[in-house]
Every structure is written in structure tokens, then in C-alpha cells.
Amino acid sequence: MSSAAPRPTGPDHLWSVDEHLEDVLTTVRPLDPIELNLLDAQGCVLVDDVMVPVSLPPFDNSSMDGYAVRVTDVAGASEEYPAVLEVVGDVAAGAADLAPVGPGQAARIMTGAPLPPGAETVVPVEWTDGGLGGGPVGGMRARSLAPEGAFGQVRVYRPAVARAHVRAQGSDVRAGDRALEAGTVLGPPQIALLAAIGRGTVRVRPRPRVVVMSTGSELVQPDEALGKGQIYDSNSFALTAAARDAGAIAYRVGAVADDAEILRSTVEDQLVRADLMVTSGGVSVGAYDVVKEALSSVGDEDGPGGGVDFRRLAMQPGKPQGFGTVGPDHVPLLALPGNPVSSYVSFELFVRPAIRTLMGLTDVHRPRTRATLAADKALTSPEGRRQFLRGAYADGEVRPVGGSGSHLIAALAQADALIVVPEDTTSVEPGAEVEVVLLV
Amino acid sequence: MSSAAPRPTGPDHLWSVDEHLEDVLTTVRPLDPIELNLLDAQGCVLVDDVMVPVSLPPFDNSSMDGYAVRVTDVAGASEEYPAVLEVVGDVAAGAADLAPVGPGQAARIMTGAPLPPGAETVVPVEWTDGGLGGGPVGGMRARSLAPEGAFGQVRVYRPAVARAHVRAQGSDVRAGDRALEAGTVLGPPQIALLAAIGRGTVRVRPRPRVVVMSTGSELVQPDEALGKGQIYDSNSFALTAAARDAGAIAYRVGAVADDAEILRSTVEDQLVRADLMVTSGGVSVGAYDVVKEALSSVGDEDGPGGGVDFRRLAMQPGKPQGFGTVGPDHVPLLALPGNPVSSYVSFELFVRPAIRTLMGLTDVHRPRTRATLAADKALTSPEGRRQFLRGAYADGEVRPVGGSGSHLIAALAQADALIVVPEDTTSVEPGAEVEVVLLV
Structure with missing residues (x-):
């Protein structure tokens, strides 16, 4: 298995969260710009400075x-x-x-x-x-x-x-002035200005097309009957919604069975509409974790440089992760773990910044703040892992919601923040100051 | 002209910003709920409590x-x-x-x-x-x-x-528990939970369909040639983008000439796809302000209760405003002034809360904060008007951007806040504390 960017470490290396993120963000490049109608460019990033062709107002x-x-x-x-x-x-x-x-x-x-x-x-x-x-x-x-x-x-x-x-003519802007600077995100007032100076189209980086699939033979679609040993597929819904929330055009493929050949052909089929692919499940150490097997060689025949690297992160939840590129066009792919909380947290930390990097945004991360831990007892965290606990943040305080179990979806739905416990911290007392990732 | 809700005052009354807003928000009702596929319900408000039909996990x-x-x-x-x-x-x-x-x-x-x-x-x-x-x-x-x-x-x-x-079976949620409360806004984690408990569809208030049109015989579409005395239509673009940003499905009709009959028939045509209509221009005291004339009787023949009321607000910009309902289904309509800054500020203050009320949200307003005025000289404001100046906010300080002219679109595109100067204040010194509406 080869990788798009040279990676600094061997297969036994425990990657830090920051190393993995850096690997993702140095591999993913902003999409090529495209000329879009003004209203299709809403939320997109301007590629060039836009100059004023005619003064506003055009006449007294x-x-x-x-x-x-x-x-x-x-x-x-x-x-x-x-x-x-x-x-x-x-x-x-x-x-x-x-x-x-x-x-x-x-x-x-x-x-x-x-x-x-x-x-x-x-x-x-x-x-x-x-x-x-x-x-x-x-x-x-x-x-x-x-x-x-x-x-x-x-x-x-x-x-x-x-x-x-x-x-007066020109009292708003004058011909030759710079109306908007390259890098500007186009919201309603910026669109107003572009229309006012006569621009019906504008050159921006488009919204990335993100293909989302979950993997697992145990997965059943919502509204269908649940058989013995089966659970409902929630990751493909959550990740699709999260990709849209991050600014992407997201396509939900749904759940793919734990069969390497089916998974490989599904990924190859979907490449045509993907600027980024996201899978969940099948990346751990089990005998049926076919994602590794399937993704090591997707569309690789045509040239060097592709391949997905599977690694362990010093992180909880979200230890097993895959990242690399697939297909002849080297489409970036993030293979997230399958536990619902693990996949969601992994999305927030790695996929969301990747999507925003594809859009050409410079501010790709969720905002972070410091907060006082409001809890009845100390939080515990494994040594050597950066832990991300779900929390509810308000007015400078954060309260843990639910436990650390990566299957606790109900608690996730009550949270609006992640509490960060650093690698070298194994216990956080109530009242201590903690770092918080704000999710909304 | 009659109006949907009894209005407290005569035609010569100068309405306060708050009176006008209250009139809008007591007239506009949340849309009837609809069963939507999970991913179509993203960003929408849950109408009923959702109970858990089967414990999660369903088995040890x-x-x-x-x-x-x-x-x-x-x-x-x-x-x-x-x-x-x-x-x-x-x-x-x-x-x-x-x-x-x-x-x-x-x-x-x-x-x-x-x-x-x-x-x-x-x-x-x-x-x-x-x-x-x-x-x-x-x-x-x-x-x-x-x-x-x-x-x-x-x-x-x-x-x-x-x-x-x-x-353990049921360690996440138990059958009979309440998964989500009525009124919850469905983001990715809530969608994850609904999918996990097997809900493929959910009952929510839909996104409102908002029809946007600007009026004015001087308006030309961007990318077309500008003749003498003409300007580009920017309001229909800005208001459409702003409506989408507020959560609506927005349809941009474009610019309609200053002809009462054309305007009336365009409004009547568009009623079929409108939960809310927004116009700009034609609401002031000029001889060609045909919006008043056109909208006093749109589709009114079938019954009582419709009609748009035109009024003056104690506000700058945005003094002339129209509000009421049109057509047999009493679709709410906000007629905004035509100056670009006036129409945008009016949207933020009145239309955005109306859209969010239609969605069933309880938090319908932009956030506000207090900030220190960073300026070289005092701000002046007319007595008896609430002024909304464009500003750039950062770290507890707000700096005015551009002047008070309601045609200054370039400055609007650099602003991310509105500085509020109360009715009884005619001057604000640098360093004074002011109220700020945060636009992003």
C-alpha cells in the first residue's frame, strides 16, 4: 500500500490527533474554481479580487x-x-x-x-x-x-x-475600485454588491461533492424490520447531514455489506461524483473489517500514488482511522470507525476541516473555548489518549452529557460541545478549566 | 384596505420598530407540519416528542x-x-x-x-x-x-x-424513553438518533417557500447592458440569498416594472408557491410607487381579511414599510423599501424573524450584544428614529463602516453587524457602549 503524501511513520506508530489532521489537510487541496451564477455561489469563496467596472451610483x-x-x-x-x-x-x-x-x-x-x-x-x-x-x-x-x-x-x-x-455618481464605489477581495465568503451583502456592479456570475471554488457510505452486514435501513443481531444504519444519515452542514453537497449511498468486493465496486462506482469520500466502519482489528482490504487498491491500476493508509490514533473515541486517496484522480477518502459516536467525533475533527479546505476556506475548524467543568465527579481519561467527551456548554461552563461509551447516541443528541482531555491528563476535577470544541 | 390583524393606529401614526415587528410576528403563524424523510428534515423543528420504540442497543x-x-x-x-x-x-x-x-x-x-x-x-x-x-x-x-x-x-x-x-441492551436508550423533545431543531446528531431508533421519516414544520421580487422600471439584470438612468437589480439577489440563509426555500422572481397591473398579476401568479412574499421598492411617497396601489387588493375578491397596510416607521434606514396578507389564503407579504441598505436592514429586522417563525423556531432573532464604539468622531442620529448603522464587530468593539446613506452597498458588504442608536439618542461619542446586532 502506498500513500499520496509521504507519511513519516511505520504501521506500528500511534498517530497523534494533530499528525493525522496535518496529514489530511496537507493532502486535500482546494477545488479548482468555477464560474457560477450569483445565487449558486452563496457560501462559496471568491477566487479573484473583483473590481468595479462602473461607478455606483452610475449617475447623480x-x-x-x-x-x-x-x-x-x-x-x-x-x-x-x-x-x-x-x-x-x-x-x-x-x-x-x-x-x-x-x-x-x-x-x-x-x-x-x-x-x-x-x-x-x-x-x-x-x-x-x-x-x-x-x-x-x-x-x-x-x-x-x-x-x-x-x-x-x-x-x-x-x-x-x-x-x-x-x-453623487461614484459615492458608493468608483470604477476601478476593488469591490471584494479574493478569499471573501459570499453572503447576502456580498451578493448584493456583486449584482449592483453588474456581475451575474462569479468565479468561486464550488461546494465539494461528498459521497457517504456506511459499512456493516448488521445494518438495516430505518423503517425496515429489525432482525436478530441487526441494528439501524445511523452513520450514513449523520455523516451526510454533517457534510451538508459543513457546506458540502452530500450523497448518501447508505450501508454496504461487509464484503470487500461489493465495497470496492461501490467505491469505484461512486468515484465519478466524489470530490471526497467518507466511509464508516470496518477499520478496526476484526476479521470482518473489510474496508482495509477493499480500499488498498481501488482504481489503483492506472498509476502510482493512490491508496488508503490505516492507522491507530492516540484518541478516544476514534482510535482506528483510515486516510488516503482512491481512484485514478486520487479522490481523498476518510475511513472512519463504525461506532456512531466515534464516527461523528471523527467527522468533526477531520472530515469537516477537509471539506472546508476543499471549499478554499481558511477558517476550517470549529471554534474552541475554555470552560469550567461542571460535574459531580472527576472525569477520567486513559493515559496517552486525547479524549473527546460530549458536553453541554453554556455561559463559560461545560457539563458532561452521558458517558464515554462510543455507542451512546442519545447523549450525543443532547450535546453541543466536545470536552477535550489532553493525552497526559488522566483525571479532571470538577471546577477545573477545560478546552471545549463548540459544535454549533 | 383592511388588514389580517386589527392594527392599533391610523394611517398617520409613526410606527415604532417594535410595534411593526410585533404586528408581523403575531400575524405570521408556524407552518403546518409535514412528514419528511430524515435528511430532508435537517434544520427543521420537530413537532411532537419522539419516543423510543426499541431499546438501544437492541441486544447485548x-x-x-x-x-x-x-x-x-x-x-x-x-x-x-x-x-x-x-x-x-x-x-x-x-x-x-x-x-x-x-x-x-x-x-x-x-x-x-x-x-x-x-x-x-x-x-x-x-x-x-x-x-x-x-x-x-x-x-x-x-x-x-x-x-x-x-x-x-x-x-x-x-x-x-x-x-x-x-x-448492555438498553444502555443507550430504552423502549418508551423520550428520544427527542418537541421543538428540537434537527441537526446531524439528532438525525443520527432518529435513524438509530429506526425512524426513516419524521414530522416537522417544513422550510417556508419565500417568493422574492424587486420592483422598479430602472432595474436591469446583471450581465446586461446598463442604459441611461438605469441601475442593476441587486435587491432580489440579496433578499433571496438572505431568505435561504434564514432557512427558507427562496424563489427569486427578479425585477418587476413600476406598473400596478403587472405587479398585481405577478404577485397573484406567484401565490401558488409562496408561504411568504417579499417585495422591495415602491412603498414610499413618490408618484410611481405602485406597490401600494397594486397590493391593496391582490386576490381579495374571495373573502375578507386580506390587504397590505403601508406605514411609516420611526427607523432609519427603512422608514416606509408595507405588511399584510395577500390572496385567498392570506399569504403574508412584507413590502420593503427599495434602497439596497434599507431593504437589507428591513429583511434582517422583520423578514428573518418571520421566516423563522414560519419554521416553528422559538429563537427567531439575530443575537445582540453590547460593544464599545470605536470611531474617530461621534455618530449622529435623527431624533425620534431608531437608527441601524453598519458596523464591523470584533472583541467587544464595533467600528462604523461607511456612512448612513441607504445606497452604500459596498460598505454593507464589509459589515458584519448593525449598530443600534435608540430613538431618543441623537449623538453617540466614541468609547460609548452601544447595542449591536450580530449578522453572522
Whole structure:
């Protein structure tokens, strides 16, 4: 068995959590970029700086519904002595042909509409009689109901300084500015900006396609009848959901029997849609742990460099792990242990960062914090293993949930954190400070 | 115009942010529940308590690869004086027919396999010679390569207490226990538990379908040529992305011209796929603000109770807002102002909580915190308006980003927080403590 990256140690080496993680993260590379429609790029990472092709706003425009006028024509205007101007027409948003505003004239202008030539400022409609002759108004009458409002006279009751209520061309961004920096994650405001500068598509790293399968002849699909010695497949559901939560497009293959030939052909079949593969089960020291046997040579014939390395980690849960690449395209594959808690914890520690690395994110890990252990008795942990216990975190305190057994799914479902007990610590007293991985 | 819920005030009332929000949240009801496949229910809210139909594990099973034996047969075993037992066969995971283990016998057992009758404990394979006669081994040889390992003799080098490495039936959850409580949001661990107890489908409130359209004759789609007086439509992209981020299934209709008849018929067309509708633009006091005109009577003919109410809020940005219901099914509709920053801030304050209420979530708001204002000069804010300025938050400090102009999309794209300036505050000095809405 060969491996994609040279690995520093022999088969008997007990890998640390950090060594294994480093092996995964130096092997997995960000996916090649692709041009995507804006809304398909949500949550993805921008590959290049995006420059502004045209200034925003593209032209001087009104920030209010009102009247575009010359400054001198409204100087000194008051309710007692209003300026009376001739209305020369409407300027709606989107208007292209703009009649000039001359001395003694006003154009009725809508928010976002271009400032017509000759006009120097905008008086809001609330500072005028709206052309009705009856004192200040709260708004304009609808064009469809009162088309005559575009003409006639308007009384202006307050003066306006030059360029009041005018948004200047380029006051948001200027042509040639950098709109967004390479590496930006595209959320709604970033998508707003890209659309505003006219970008309908954008070059990003796509969401990775992750194929998930569990292995084990004892596994039955939910809603089917459970026979003697059988249990329900939960890992393929949990890992698929977790992959989606991490940002991937995840495909759940389901459970594959403990048969090396079936497993190998299933993996080979799925390669076509996989940027990353995740299996659970079959990686320990049992006589039916066929994942090792099956994955040592998947699609390997075409060239060197592939293969999955199976190893023991100084970790609890999650001691047995496999990692490597499969197929002619060297698709990364993480083979997780089969116990539900082991596979979930392994996902959080190794697969989630791998998925986020494929996406091109730099912040690939769950946040961590320090917390005070709130417990009735000391936590115990095996010497030489980094233990990850399930916990509930709130307000700087973390409380263990359930025991250390890697089959305790119910407790996992109540947890929102992992309590980290370092390799050299075998006991943690209540009240001690511990490191916590926050899962939500 | 009538409204779905009785509204406390007349058309001239200046609504507070809280009054408007309360009106929205008392009108919008959680969607009716639906039975969904597990993976389709990710992120959704459980409607009923889910009880455990069958204990987990369903049977006593081994937590290790090893040998199932009787306690007395391995009592006092050591490397010097190993217990030598007759191997009577394999018990693989999923095995249904279990041969009993008699005195002096051992069954080779795999992780997860049922404990056979007669066996009282499990010794890990690492405590044995694996049947090879050469001292302690690291694991079993694969069944496919060495089928003889299921028979012959095994030397056991360490004793085991009763039920060591045995996971007892029901030690995770017991039949009749409550697996998950109504109101639980289904993340990967909760999906794991539901699958493990055999639930392939689950009753949840579905993700709401949100139809998004922007209005304005000046709007052009990105990647098309920009004519005189035109700008690119960004709101329909930003609001669609924001709706998805909030948990909705969002449909972007795009930009509709300022024509009441076209707008009305578009809204009526879209009703069939809408649990919530969101528009932007056309809600202010201009002569071409056709949204009011169009939405006062959408699909209203069939019965009473519909209609959209347009109002002014004591808020900046976001003063003009519309809210009500449209169509015979009284689909809630929020009509947001058209300035990009106004529409985005309005979404965060009103639409996002509405979407999360439709989902049945109880925690519908963005988190808020207190922060120290880091700025070169005082922030100013109009009297009587609650102002929401864009900011960048880090480590207890918030720094304003860009100005207060509601057309400043570039600054919005650099912000991750909103700085709240209360109605009665007109100036905030640098170093003062402010309330902050965290947007990510």
C-alpha cells in the first residue's frame, strides 16, 4: 500500500490527533474554481479580487421623492413666502431622456431618478404643496390617478443647499475600485454588491461533492424490520447531514455489506461524483473489517500514488482511522470507525476541516473555548489518549452529557460541545478549566 | 384596505420598530407540519416528542473485536499461564444464529456482534494470541484470507470481569424513553438518533417557500447592458440569498416594472408557491410607487381579511414599510423599501424573524450584544428614529463602516453587524457602549 503524501511513520506508530489532521489537510487541496451564477455561489469563496467596472451610483440621482430645482430659485423660501415654480414634468427612476430644468422651473423627481440637467438640488415633496396649493403634503398623488401632478405649479416652503438629497455618481464605489477581495465568503451583502456592479456570475471554488457510505452486514435501513443481531444504519444519515452542514453537497449511498468486493465496486462506482469520500466502519482489528482490504487498491491500476493508509490514533473515541486517496484522480477518502459516536467525533475533527479546505476556506475548524467543568465527579481519561467527551456548554461552563461509551447516541443528541482531555491528563476535577470544541 | 390583524393606529401614526415587528410576528403563524424523510428534515423543528420504540442497543453486544468467553475460564490467566480455550466459531456483526459458548470454549466475536448464549464477558483480541500461538497479537487476520481463525485454539493472557467490553441492551436508550423533545431543531446528531431508533421519516414544520421580487422600471439584470438612468437589480439577489440563509426555500422572481397591473398579476401568479412574499421598492411617497396601489387588493375578491397596510416607521434606514396578507389564503407579504441598505436592514429586522417563525423556531432573532464604539468622531442620529448603522464587530468593539446613506452597498458588504442608536439618542461619542446586532 502506498500513500499520496509521504507519511513519516511505520504501521506500528500511534498517530497523534494533530499528525493525522496535518496529514489530511496537507493532502486535500482546494477545488479548482468555477464560474457560477450569483445565487449558486452563496457560501462559496471568491477566487479573484473583483473590481468595479462602473461607478455606483452610475449617475447623480435623487435620494428622495421631491422636486429637482435650482438653488437660487428656492433661496429664502418659507411657508409664509413660498417659492412658486413651474413644474416641467416627471423624472421617474429609469428615465433616460431628461428635460432640462431652467430658472423658475422644477422637475418632479422620484427616488433613484437621475438629476436632470440644470437642476442643482432636490427638495423633498414634504417641503412643498405637491402642486395642490394647500400647504405641505405627506407625499405625491399616484401618477396613474393624477397625471396632472407632473405639470402646473409647485410651492416650495423651505430652501435647499446645493446637492441636497442628491447621491453623487461614484459615492458608493468608483470604477476601478476593488469591490471584494479574493478569499471573501459570499453572503447576502456580498451578493448584493456583486449584482449592483453588474456581475451575474462569479468565479468561486464550488461546494465539494461528498459521497457517504456506511459499512456493516448488521445494518438495516430505518423503517425496515429489525432482525436478530441487526441494528439501524445511523452513520450514513449523520455523516451526510454533517457534510451538508459543513457546506458540502452530500450523497448518501447508505450501508454496504461487509464484503470487500461489493465495497470496492461501490467505491469505484461512486468515484465519478466524489470530490471526497467518507466511509464508516470496518477499520478496526476484526476479521470482518473489510474496508482495509477493499480500499488498498481501488482504481489503483492506472498509476502510482493512490491508496488508503490505516492507522491507530492516540484518541478516544476514534482510535482506528483510515486516510488516503482512491481512484485514478486520487479522490481523498476518510475511513472512519463504525461506532456512531466515534464516527461523528471523527467527522468533526477531520472530515469537516477537509471539506472546508476543499471549499478554499481558511477558517476550517470549529471554534474552541475554555470552560469550567461542571460535574459531580472527576472525569477520567486513559493515559496517552486525547479524549473527546460530549458536553453541554453554556455561559463559560461545560457539563458532561452521558458517558464515554462510543455507542451512546442519545447523549450525543443532547450535546453541543466536545470536552477535550489532553493525552497526559488522566483525571479532571470538577471546577477545573477545560478546552471545549463548540459544535454549533 | 383592511388588514389580517386589527392594527392599533391610523394611517398617520409613526410606527415604532417594535410595534411593526410585533404586528408581523403575531400575524405570521408556524407552518403546518409535514412528514419528511430524515435528511430532508435537517434544520427543521420537530413537532411532537419522539419516543423510543426499541431499546438501544437492541441486544447485548461486544464493544471490541475479541473472544466471548466465560469468566471462570479466564480467571487468573496471564502471559505465563494463559487460558487455552477451544474456538467454536465466529460471531460477526449482524449474526442471527448464535452457537452457545460452553465451559472451556470461546467464540471469536466482532465489535457490535451479539453476545452469544453462555458467554459472560469479552476479552479483546489484543489480550490473546489470536489463535496463532505466538504471543499477544495486534488484531485478527481477515476472515477471507484465514478462515481457519474461526476455529482451533486461542490463548488468553488476561482475565476479564463479568460483562467487560459488553454494551448492555438498553444502555443507550430504552423502549418508551423520550428520544427527542418537541421543538428540537434537527441537526446531524439528532438525525443520527432518529435513524438509530429506526425512524426513516419524521414530522416537522417544513422550510417556508419565500417568493422574492424587486420592483422598479430602472432595474436591469446583471450581465446586461446598463442604459441611461438605469441601475442593476441587486435587491432580489440579496433578499433571496438572505431568505435561504434564514432557512427558507427562496424563489427569486427578479425585477418587476413600476406598473400596478403587472405587479398585481405577478404577485397573484406567484401565490401558488409562496408561504411568504417579499417585495422591495415602491412603498414610499413618490408618484410611481405602485406597490401600494397594486397590493391593496391582490386576490381579495374571495373573502375578507386580506390587504397590505403601508406605514411609516420611526427607523432609519427603512422608514416606509408595507405588511399584510395577500390572496385567498392570506399569504403574508412584507413590502420593503427599495434602497439596497434599507431593504437589507428591513429583511434582517422583520423578514428573518418571520421566516423563522414560519419554521416553528422559538429563537427567531439575530443575537445582540453590547460593544464599545470605536470611531474617530461621534455618530449622529435623527431624533425620534431608531437608527441601524453598519458596523464591523470584533472583541467587544464595533467600528462604523461607511456612512448612513441607504445606497452604500459596498460598505454593507464589509459589515458584519448593525449598530443600534435608540430613538431618543441623537449623538453617540466614541468609547460609548452601544447595542449591536450580530449578522453572522
